[in-house]
Amino acid sequence: MENMIQLDSLTKTFDGYHAVNNVSLEVKRGEIFGFVGLNGAGKSTTIHMMLSLLKPSSGNVYLLGRKVTLGSYGLWEKVGFLEQASYYPGLTVEENLDIARRMQKLPDRQSVARVIQKLGLASHKNKKAKHLSLGNKQRLGLAKAIIHNPEILILDEPINGLDPAGVAEIRDMLMDLSKNHGVTVFLSSHLLEELAKLADRIGIIHEGKLIQNIAMTTLEQSLKKEMKMVTENLEGYFLRTIQSTRGIN
Numbered sequence: 029m030e031n032m033i034q035l036d037s038l039t040k041t042f043d044g045y046h047a048v049n050n051v052s053l054e055v056k057r058g059e060i061f062g063f064v065g066l067n068g069a070g071k072s073t074t075i076h077m078m079l080s081l082l083k084p085s086s087g088n089v090y091l092l093g094r095k096v097t098l099g100s101y102g103l104w105e106k107v108g109f110l111e112q113a114s115y116y117p118g119l120t121v122e123e124n125l126d127i128a129r130r131m132q133k134l135p136d137r138q139s140v141a142r143v144i145q146k147l148g149l150a151s152h153k154n155k156k157a158k159h160l161s162l163g164n165k166q167r168l169g170l171a172k173a174i175i176h177n178p179e180i181l182i183l184d185e186p187i188n189g190l191d192p193a194g195v196a197e198i199r200d201m202l203m204d205l206s207k208n209h210g211v212t213v214f215l216s217s218h219l220l221e222e223l224a225k226l227a228d229r230i231g232i233i234h235e236g237k238l239i240q241n242i243a244m245t246t247l248e249q250s251l252k253k254e255m256k257m258v259t260e261n262l263e264g265y266f267l268r269t270i271q272s273t274r275g276i277n
Contacts, residue, residue, distance in 0.1 A: 062230045229242065
């Protein structure tokens, strides 16, 4: 299966401090990769290098088989990203998305209406972005990221500020894009429990190092095995306790 995202020994150093330290990973077409770590672990720095917002100290990033450099402008026609909820505060939701449409050179003006509907922003389309709730600002950022139907989505903390219903809606949307449209999704979060409901694979970063890269099926099997062992041990303990109480040898 084709690699859509590839990081090769990616490293970023600030004044001798390794914010990202020799990270290598691959993400296949249509896969959802969850990038999880505590705040300050190196998630955002990694994503900034993936988006060419930061130059790596060493190592390389490849998207769609092409090396990412400061001049990789053509890539962004096929890559959508949410680095943070960015918008023009004095413009409406509809106006913000129409600017995004024109920047992506999309001739179909109905693409704005479609993405507004998809992200549940119809009742807010005439509201200025600065008056949106935090969750709806996040929805606006996601709408901008997917308006041009990208092949890769790179999302940094996409569910921040969303209520549980909003989180479920975004989860369903990303799973649909992945499973039914072959979109590759790379998303970071500090919420392992939420990523576990969505991702095909999980990468755990800690102090700049990728300490685990594991398929969710493998992780689930491991957890089930551990839970079975715990259950069996508890059952054995209770049985021995009962026998001891009753004086049974």
